Amino acid sequence: xxxxxxxxxxxxxxxxxxxxxxxxxxxxxxxxxxxxxxxxxxxxxxxxxxxxxxxxxxxxxxxxxxxxxxxxxxxxxxxxxxxxxxxxxxxxxxxxxxxxxxxxxxxxxxxxxxxxxxxxxxxxxxxxxxxxxxxxxxxxxxxxxxxxxxxxxxxxxxxxxxxxxxxxxxxxxxxxxxxxxxxxxxxxxxxxxxxxxxxxxxxxxxxxxxxxxxxxxxxxxxxxxxxxxxxxxxxxxxxxxxxxxxxxxxxxxxxxxxxxxxxxxxxxxxxxxxxxxxxxxxxxxxxxxxxxxxxxxxxxxxxxxxxxxxxxxxxxxxxxxxxxxxxxxxxxxxxxxxxxxxxxxxxxx
Amino acid sequence: xxxxxxxxxxxxxxxxxxxxxxxxxxxxxxxxxxxxxxxxxxxxxxxxxxxxxxxxxxxxxxxxxxxxxxxxxxxxxxxxxxxxxxxxxxxxxxxxxxxxxxxxxxxxxxxxxxxxxxxxxxxxxxxxxxxxxxxxxxxxxxxxxxxxxxxxxxxxxxxxxxxxxxxxxxxxxxxxxxxxxxxxxxxxxxxxxxxxxxxxxxxxxxxxxxxxxxxxxxxxxxxxxxxxxxxxxxxxxxxxxxxxxxxxxxxxxxxxxxxxxxxxxxxxxxxxxxxxxxxxxxxxxxxxxxxxxxxxxxxxxxxxxxxxxxxxxxxxxxxxxxxxxxxxxxxxxxxxxxxxxxxxxxxxx
DNA sequence: TTGTAAGCGTTATCAT
DNA sequence: ATGATAACGCTTACAA
Numbered sequence: 158x159x160x161x162x163x164x165x166x167x168x169x170x171x172x173x174x175x176x177x178x179x180x181x182x183x184x185x186x187x188x189x190x191x192x193x194x195x196x197x198x199x200x201x202x203x204x205x206x207x208x209x210x211x212x213x214x215x216x217x218x219x220x221x222x223x224x225x226x227x228x229x230x231x232x233x234x235x236x237x238x239x240x241x242x243x244x245x246x247x248x249x250x251x252x253x254x255x256x257x258x259x260x261x262x263x264x265x266x267x268x269x270x271x272x273x274x275x276x277x278x279x280x281x282x283x284x285x286x287x288x289x290x291x292x293x294x295x296x297x298x299x300x301x302x303x304x305x306x307x308x309x310x311x312x313x314x315x316x317x318x319x320x321x322x323x324x325x326x327x328x329x330x331x332x333x334x335x336x337x338x339x340x341x342x343x344x345x346x347x348x349x350x351x352x353x354x355x356x357x358x359x360x361x362x363x364x365x366x367x368x369x370x371x372x373x374x375x376x377x378x379x380x381x382x383x384x385x386x387x388x389x390x391x392x393x394x395x396x397x398x399x400x401x402x403x404x405x406x407x408x409x410x411x412x413x414x415x416x417x418x419x420x421x422x423x424x425x426x427x428x429x430x431x432x433x434x435x436x437x438x439x440x441x442x443x444x445x446x447x448x449x450x451x452x453x454x455x456x457x458x459x460x461x462x463x464x465x466x467x468x469x470x471x472x473x474x475x476x477x478x479x480x481x482x483x484x485x486x487x488x489x490x491x492x493x494x495x496x497x498x499x500x501x502x503x504x505x506x
Numbered sequence: 507x508x509x510x511x512x513x514x515x516x517x518x519x520x521x522x523x524x525x526x527x528x529x530x531x532x533x534x535x536x537x538x539x540x541x542x543x544x545x546x547x548x549x550x551x552x553x554x555x556x557x558x559x560x561x562x563x564x565x566x567x568x569x570x571x572x573x574x575x576x577x578x579x580x581x582x583x584x585x586x587x588x589x590x591x592x593x594x595x596x597x598x599x600x601x602x603x604x605x606x607x608x609x610x611x612x613x614x615x616x617x618x619x620x621x622x623x624x625x626x627x628x629x630x631x632x633x634x635x636x637x638x639x640x641x642x643x644x645x646x647x648x649x650x651x652x653x654x655x656x657x658x659x660x661x662x663x664x665x666x667x668x669x670x671x672x673x674x675x676x677x678x679x680x681x682x683x684x685x686x687x688x689x690x691x692x693x694x695x696x697x698x699x700x701x702x703x704x705x706x707x708x709x710x711x712x713x714x715x716x717x718x719x720x721x722x723x724x725x726x727x728x729x730x731x732x733x734x735x736x737x738x739x740x741x742x743x744x745x746x747x748x749x750x751x752x753x754x755x756x757x758x759x760x761x762x763x764x765x766x767x768x769x770x771x772x773x774x775x776x777x778x779x780x781x782x783x784x785x786x787x788x789x790x791x792x793x794x795x796x797x798x799x800x801x802x803x804x805x806x807x808x809x810x811x812x813x814x815x816x817x818x819x820x821x822x823x824x825x826x827x828x829x830x831x832x833x834x835x836x837x838x839x840x841x842x843x844x845x846x847x848x849x850x851x852x853x854x855x
Numbered sequence: 856t857t858g859t860a861a862g863c864g865t866t867a868t869c870a871t
Numbered sequence: 872a873t874g875a876t877a878a879c880g881c882t883t884a885c886a887a
Contacts, residue, residue: 159653176872206865228590274556
């Protein structure tokens with residue numbers, strides 16, 4: 158026997174399909190005896206409602222989509238956790254897709270989620286901020302709005318005041334400012350910034366901006382030699398640091414653009430026989446769980462990961478209530494652990 | 507204007523809805539000029555098809571569900587990555603839910619996925635193996651089969667020969683045997699096993715069985731004092747190790763039931779002033795990326811995480827082709843790193 | 856090559 | 872309190 162339908166249940170209970178629907182929805186008075194007969198039939202037939210058919214007539218799929226670079230990065234995973242939890246709490250199911258850093262693929266996925274009639278489409282993590290990509294994203298926001306859905310940018314800056322998108326950011330630039338400022342306050346004057354390639358990437362540019370602003374605030378300028386490229390992973394931190402050391406660039410501290418990068422930085426320094434923090438201070442960004450387990454435990458910038466994900470879903474699903482507040486900026490703060498200390502006397506600025 | 511439908515497109519292109527459907531599906535001859543008019547109308551109206559409506563008539567939702575304890579554990583994340591990638595590769599979208607270790611909730615979620623008409627429901631990670639839970643899982647497998655869906659157990663043993671479920675396991679017991687055997691071969695005789703609470707949990711019991719079998723294979727018996735409880739996280743490893751040391755239990759090696767547990771073990775040993783591997787050898791299980799970054803880098807058991815996820819989806823979606831092979835057992839192997847060495851002379855067995 | 860009509864499983868509307 | 876009927880947006884016979 159194929160999947161039973163409301164009709165089958167209705168027949169088994171000796172009632173109409175309408176009554177079955179009412180019992181299941183519980184939004185309409187039904188006599189106790191009828192209800193019981195229906196429920197018994199549901200049990201016997203092992204009936205479950207067809208969510209697609211319900212969505213077709215009812216309007217909403219009660220589905221939230223969640224588009225992310227990878228499932229495996231701890232940062233994304235925690236944001237995803239927040240998205241999934243809030244979605245569940247709001248009685249929604251959660252679709253998940255990964256784009257592996259391919260901006261083109263990201264746009265395709267949004268289209269796919271539009272087919273799926275997701276009530277909200279959450280884009281997690283930074284993205285490109287080229288004019289072209291911003292314009293396309295804005296178009297997508299409008300497309301989604303047209304069909305009653307909502308684009309949510311989570312951990313990415315707004316794409317313009319006219320684009321109908323919910324934005325839940327964290328203070329990326331402020332965190333970079335704070336951690337840089339902390340190192341400068343400790344006495345560091347030659348601080349390297351590892352991972353600065355791709356200035357079009359919103360995360361990269363915001364963090365680098367904070368780094369620069371902190372220097373300016375202290376009347377310092379950033380030596381271009383101390384700013385090196387790479388991406389967001391451990392291997393990049395390792396390679397870039399080796400290169401820095403090989404060049405003999407003078408420095409007393411290194412900021413990795415992410416904790417993963419910083420973990421590679423630590424490895425390269427250890428390999429070079431340099432002690433952290435005695436010889437070189439190291440800081441990261443993201444405060445992923447790993448950072449507390451590194452040796453030495455990593456000074457880093459905390460991001461309210463899970464709250465980002467939760468807020469993204471909450472705002473998008475209640476945009477009637479939060480109509481004026483569809484842009485949220487959550488705070489970041491420096492977490493001081495064991496990888497940072499004042500520079501050695503002979504290096505102090 | 508609300509979401510445009512095939513009818514709107516048909517009207518705009520001056521054709522029938524059927525023709526629009528045919529153009530979109532591309533499974534039926536349509537004249538080039540008509541096709542172009544339709545495609546232009548699709549563009550102009552910014553039309554996307556309604557996946558629910560299509561599923562309602564077409565039969566399949568092209569959706570795979572993925573039920574996991576948490577999104578954040580690296581082990582689950584990698585398996586999830588495999589599931590998502592294979593699902594995408596097969597043109598499916600991926601639903602994800604978390605149960606946070608609540609077996610009851612897990613069953614509810616399966617029910618929810620049945621409503622969603624998921625083509626396959628992948629259960630990731632170990633579960634309880636109480637007769638009651640097994641029977642309920644078997645019932646669920648049958649329920650899913652009845653509606654054309656499929657239960658997939660990924661990283662969990664079969665629930666009985668009669669239950670219609672796809673099983674993709676890794677050799678949990680074999681890996682535990684191998685790593686224990688390795689430590690014994692190094693000369694260790696007093697090896698602690700941290701994380702053995704919950705013997706009803708399939709993962710716990712399989713790993714503990716392997717541990718025991720390795721001892722037996724060498725004519726050794728396991729001292730009950732060396733087997734301590736706890737769960738699968740870092741904190742547990744830390745606390746249990748502290749307790750072991752406080753009791754003064756004599757030991758030369760410790761196996762953590764997971765890498766996270768082992769990372770807690772390392773922290774507790776470091777705190778106690780014991781060197782790894784000089785004073786105590788430590789091994790983990792799972793080979794999560796973190797394990798290579800610990801100091802010392804952790805000897806552990808490798809699980810083909812991603813392949814587990816991929817195989818789960820592949821087998822379930824092609825069960826006509828793989829009809830005879832709906833039970834896959836993937837191999838595990840020991841990865842030897844720096845946390846294990848022969849015991850010190852004065853301790854050697 | 857194209858169109859008409861029926862139907863997928865559910866709910867909302869209007870009767871009774 | 873319950874039921875008949877239409878409608879949701881799409882595809883798939885069957886016709887033309």
